[in-house]
Amino acid sequence: MFIIDAHLDLSMNALEWNRDLKRPVAAIRRREKDMNDKYDRGKGMVSLPELRRGRIGLVVATMIARFVEEGSTLSGWNSPEQAWAQTQGQRAWYKAMEDSGEMKQITNADELDKHLQLWNDDTVPDQVKPVGYILSLEGADSLVDLSYLERSYQYGLRALGPAHYGPGRYSPGTSMEGPLTKAGVELVREMDKLNMILDVTHLTDEAFTQVMMLYKGPVWASHHNCRALVPHQRQLTDEQIKILIDRDAVIGGVLDAWMLKPGWVVRGKNDPRTENITLDLLVDHYDHICQIAGNTEHIAIGSDLDGMFGQEQSPYDMDTIADLQLLKGLLAKRGYTHQDVENIFHKNWLRFLKRAWV
Numbered sequence: 001m002f003i004i005d006a007h008l009d010l011s012m013n014a015l016e017w018n019r020d021l022k023r024p025v026a027a028i029r030r031r032e033k034d035m036n037d038k039y040d041r042g043k044g045m046v047s048l049p050e051l052r053r054g055r056i057g058l059v060v061a062t063m064i065a066r067f068v069e070e071g072s073t074l075s076g077w078n079s080p081e082q083a084w085a086q087t088q089g090q091r092a093w094y095k096a097m098e099d100s101g102e103m104k105q106i107t108n109a110d111e112l113d114k115h116l117q118l119w120n121d122d123t124v125p126d127q128v129k130p131v132g133y134i135l136s137l138e139g140a141d142s143l144v145d146l147s148y149l150e151r152s153y154q155y156g157l158r159a160l161g162p163a164h165y166g167p168g169r170y171s172p173g174t175s176m177e178g179p180l181t182k183a184g185v186e187l188v189r190e191m192d193k194l195n196m197i198l199d200v201t202h203l204t205d206e207a208f209t210q211v212m213m214l215y216k217g218p219v220w221a222s223h224h225n226c227r228a229l230v231p232h233q234r235q236l237t238d239e240q241i242k243i244l245i246d247r248d249a250v251i252g253g254v255l256d257a258w259m260l261k262p263g264w265v266v267r268g269k270n271d272p273r274t275e276n277i278t279l280d281l282l283v284d285h286y287d288h289i290c291q292i293a294g295n296t297e298h299i300a301i302g303s304d305l306d307g308m309f310g311q312e313q314s315p316y317d318m319d320t321i322a323d324l325q326l327l328k329g330l331l332a333k334r335g336y337t338h339q340d341v342e343n344i345f346h347k348n349w350l351r352f353l354k355r356a357w358v
Helices: 010-015 025-032 048-053 080-099 109-119 147-154 182-194 207-216 236-248 277-291 323-335 338-356
Strands: 003-008 056-063 103-105 131-138 155-163 197-199 251-252 299-301
Touching: 003 251, 003 299, 003 323, 003 338, 010 056, 010 080, 048 056, 048 131, 048 323, 056 080, 056 109, 056 323, 080 103, 080 131, 103 109, 109 338, 131 197, 147 155, 147 182, 147 277, 182 197, 182 207, 207 236, 236 277, 251 277, 277 299, 277 323, 299 338
Parallel strands: 003 056, 056 131, 103 131, 131 155, 155 197, 251 299
Antiparallel strands: none
C-alpha cells in the first residue's frame, strides 16, 4: 500500500551525517561500522531505495538549522545568516537529488496528482520512480527576517514549524515554556497570507494555544504522539488533540522510542528490545486519538526515523523504514478496516493537502 511519511530529515542526514542516501541502508551501515562520533552510526534506517521498497512514495522532507546564543548547550549556528546558509545547502542537496531523478519536489495540487498517477502506474517499477517530497522547515531560526519567508515560498517551501528544541528566535520549543516571540507573531501572520501549512510540532503549550487562535490557514502536527500515554511537554494533550480535530488537522505518529512508551531513560543504556519498544505501541497512540475523534481521519505517519536517532532508539521489529508496511497487519489485528489503513497510510494526508492547496 502507498505510504506518505510527513516527517523525514533527509537532507540533514545527507549533509551533517554525510550519508549517501542513494545507497541501500545496508551499504550506509557498512560504511559507518567503525565510526562512533554519533550514537546512531551504523544504525540508520532510511535511504531512498528503502523508501521505494516500502512504497513510501511521498514524504515531507525537512530543512533544519538552529541559531544558538553564546553559552547554549544545544548544537547550532552562531548567527541566523549561518543557519540560513546551512538550510540552503540542504536545499541544494534536494535539488541534486531531483537532477539525478531520485526525488521530485511537489508544491501544488496538480504536481501532487501527477506524482500519484506515476506511483499508481504498475507498468513502471517502483525502484525507478522518484520519491516525491514536500519541503518543510523545522524551526524558523534560519529565516534571517520575514523577507526570507517569501523567498523560501518562491523556491517551494510549503510547510513550516516555528519551533524546535529549546529557545528560538520565533518561538520557544520542546522542554520550554512561553508564547511566540514578537517576530513569531509576525511570522505566523505572514504564513497565513501565503497559505502555508503551519506545523505545531515542538511548540510550547502557550505557543500552541496562541497559534491556534492567530492562524486561519491549514495546520498539521507532522510528528507527534499523545501526552496521556507518555507524559512530556513534547506530546499532545487530549485538549490539544481535540482542537486539532476541530481544525481538520492530521497528526503524524512518530517512532522515537521515548515518545512511544514511558520510562525510556538514556539512549545507549535503554534497549528497544528489552523495553519492548515495537510498532504496536504506535497503534496505542493511534487508538487514543481515534477514541477522541470517533474516526480514523486524523491520524497518519510522521515517523521521524533517522531524526538524530537510529535502530538504537526505534521499534525493534523494524529493520528499515520499509517496514512501515508492517503497520497494516498490526492495525488489522486491532480491528482497523482496510479503509482505516488507507486513511492512515496516505488518504488522510492527501485529503489534507488537497484542501490546503485548493
